[in-house]
Amino acid sequence: MYLATAALLGALACVRLGVDAQVPPATPQSTGFNSSFTLSHEQVQLAQLSESVARSIEAITNYDRSQLAFGGPLEDDFYTLPPLTNQAGPVAPGTLLKVQPVTDPTSYVIPPNTALSRILYTTTNLNGTVIPTSGFVLWPYQPRRFSGGSTRTNSSSPAPVVLWTHGASGTFPNNSPSSHRALWFGYAAPFALALDGYAVVAPDYAGLGISKSWDGSDIPHEFLAGPAAANDALYALCAAWDAFPGMLSSDFVVVGHSQGGGAAWAVSEALEARPDEFPRQVRGHRGTVAGSPTTDVFAGLPEVVLPWVGMVLDKVFSDFRLESWLTPLGIARTKLLGEVQGGIGVTQQLYLSDGDVVKADYNETSWHAAAYHRLASSGRKAFKGPMLVLQGTDDLYVRYETTDSTVRDTCDSFPGAELEFLVLPGVAHVPALPATQPLWLRWIADRFEGRPVARDGCHRRKLKSFLPIEQYQVHGNSFPQWAGSPEYSYQVPLGP
Ligand SMILES: *[C@@H]1O[C@H](CO)[C@@H](O)[C@H](O)[C@H]1NC(C)=O
Ligand SMILES: *[C@@H]1O[C@H](CO)[C@@H](O)[C@H](O)[C@H]1NC(C)=O
Ligand SMILES: *[C@@H]1O[C@H](CO)[C@@H](O)[C@H](O)[C@H]1NC(C)=O
Numbered sequence: 272m273y274l275a276t277a278a279l280l281g282a283l284a285c286v287r288l289g290v291d292a293q294v295p296p297a298t299p300q301s302t303g304f305n306s307s308f309t310l311s312h313e314q315v316q317l318a319q320l321s322e323s324v325a326r327s328i329e330a331i332t333n334y335d336r337s338q339l340a341f342g343g344p345l346e347d348d349f350y351t352l353p354p355l356t357n358q359a360g361p362v363a364p365g366t367l368l369k370v371q372p373v374t375d376p377t378s379y380v381i382p383p384n385t386a387l388s389r390i391l392y393t394t395t396n397l398n399g400t401v402i403p404t405s406g407f408v409l410w411p412y413q414p415r416r417f418s419g420g421s422t423r424t425n426s427s428s429p430a431p432v433v434l435w436t437h438g439a440s441g442t443f444p445n446n447s448p449s450s451h452r453a454l455w456f457g458y459a460a461p462f463a464l465a466l467d468g469y470a471v472v473a474p475d476y477a478g479l480g481i482s483k484s485w486d487g488s489d490i491p492h493e494f495l496a497g498p499a500a501a502n503d504a505l506y507a508l509c510a511a512w513d514a515f516p517g518m519l520s521s522d523f524v525v526v527g528h529s530q531g532g533g534a535a536w537a538v539s540e541a542l543e544a545r546p547d548e549f550p551r552q553v554r555g556h557r558g559t560v561a562g563s564p565t566t567d568v569f570a571g572l573p574e575v576v577l578p579w580v581g582m583v584l585d586k587v588f589s590d591f592r593l594e595s596w597l598t599p600l601g602i603a604r605t606k607l608l609g610e611v612q613g614g615i616g617v618t619q620q621l622y623l624s625d626g627d628v629v630k631a632d633y634n635e636t637s638w639h640a641a642a643y644h645r646l647a648s649s650g651r652k653a654f655k656g657p658m659l660v661l662q663g664t665d666d667l668y669v670r671y672e673t674t675d676s677t678v679r680d681t682c683d684s685f686p687g688a689e690l691e692f693l694v695l696p697g698v699a700h701v702p703a704l705p706a707t708q709p710l711w712l713r714w715i716a717d718r719f720e721g722r723p724v725a726r727d728g729c730h731r732r733k734l735k736s737f738l739p740i741e742q743y744q745v746h747g748n749s750f751p752q753w754a755g756s757p758e759y760s761y762q763v764p765l766g767p
């Protein structure tokens with residue numbers, strides 16, 4: 272031990288010889304380091320917040336805002352819509368509006384030797400209206416190469432594409448993954464994929480990033496609306512192919528988690544149901560990985576799902592009134608959520624802390640929940656396979672029973688469907704991704720190699736942890752903290 276340390280110090284000493292050593296002064300860093308938000312007295316009163324909930328919302332908002340690269344979409348000029356030129360007709364979905372080929376990575380926490388680009392492009396919402404949204408491409412240092420049959424690639428081939436559909440982040444511009452220092456899911460997916468040699472093409476679902484269309488109208492985030500999220504994802508591919516000709520493979524695998532697991536599943540359904548809208552994507556699609564997928568909109572926590580869906584539902588059903596789902600308290604707190612652009616943490620404080628926010632009879636007094644479920648939920652439809660579904664049994668947000676029942680119904684209705692259902696005992700929500708990372712990375716590579724899936728048709732497989740499950744860390748309890756200023760550089764092992 273001593274010898275090793277001495278050798279290391281010796282080596283460092285050698286390296287430093289002749290170098291004018293300049294170590295910057297170190298400063299303690301808080302997680303709310305780039306924001307000093309406080310609620311006004313009026314906001315606290317109108318939303319009937321206790322002292323403790325008010326302080327919690329401030330702490331979370333300061334943390335969330337400190338995670339925004341370049342201050343986030345409300346301050347970052349990248350998210351400003353370019354004017355519509357060439358007004359010969361309505362702009363088509365999948366049109367590239369803006370490309371930032373080199374996004375300054377210094378404000379992000381992306382891994383070293385990955386690179387970031389961002390795009391603005393058009394998509395369509397549930398009712399077919401063309402709207403703008405944003406997205407990113409995360410590039411690997413070395414693209415993964417394949418030797419299999421027709422998919423053989425070499426050093427001048429484009430990078431293989433994974434289309435990443437993100438898990439729930441919120442419903443406002445500041446909740447867009449493309450403006451989050453860790454691209455929201457960090458090492459759980461986009462970083463893991465880029466480090467494994469894939470170019471990660473990722474939409475921000477409509478309403479995140481950009482919230483106003485050219486005519487000034489609001490762009491609602493249609494939470495958990497499978498077909499709309501599928502549009503956002505599939506049109507992101509068109510825009511990315513257009514932005515980077517010859518650099519992104521036409522073959523792709525779509526991977527998503529939670530809201531994005533539902534979105535990835537919906538991509539498979541859209542390719543089956545609407546092939547004429549997505550001919551290149553139908554040809555290029557090699558498979559789908561749906562992690563902890565949302566397949567039943569209202570099976571989630573009503574205190575979160577009802578406000579998030581309800582706050583824009585009048586744009587889908589014009590006679591909908593939020594009063595039919597939420598109490599006056601719920602409505603006041605939803606207004607505050609919008610004012611602070613709150614994400615998941617603020618949402619939990621507002622709706623799960625105290626007081627009744629949801630009307631118990633919301634589903635009896637209004638037909639809108641049942642109708643939105645039919646319109647929005649993924650599953651129980653024909654889909655383009657193969658699909659790998661991952662689901663932990665200890666998932667609090669997407670319950671195992673919900674996914675199990677969707678898989679069963681889908682397989683009963685479409686017995687020939689290529690669906691592999693991986694059950695992960697003792698595994699929680701987001702941890703379903705790291706728990707099985709080697710497995711899904713291998714599954715993706717096999718699709719690019721052109722290998723057939725291990726077994727035809729629908730089947731289920733239950734995994735077992737290598738060690739007794741009690742030995743494992745259940746939930747993630749850390750995050751990549753930005754340390755990009757010299758006074759914080761001591762936080763990065765042998766960093767800058
Ligand atoms: C801190 O926030 C400000 C204002 O929102 C923003 O302009 C700046 O880029 C942020 N700093 C970093 C290092 O991201
Ligand atoms: C490399 O792959 C590209 C297609 O990805 C192909 O057009 C080209 O002929 C290949 N080059 C060699 C030397 O095999
Ligand atoms: C379609 O959606 C847009 C934006 O979400 C909304 O402004 C418009 O009223 C909707 N149209 C119909 C016919 O519902």
Ligand SMILES: *[C@@H]1O[C@H](CO)[C@@H](O)[C@H](O)[C@H]1NC(C)=O
Nearest residue numbers: 569570634635638640641644
């Ligand atoms: C809501 O009501 C519909 C019938 O109107 C029913 O199919 C659905 O299961 C109900 N959903 C919930 C969450 O109770």
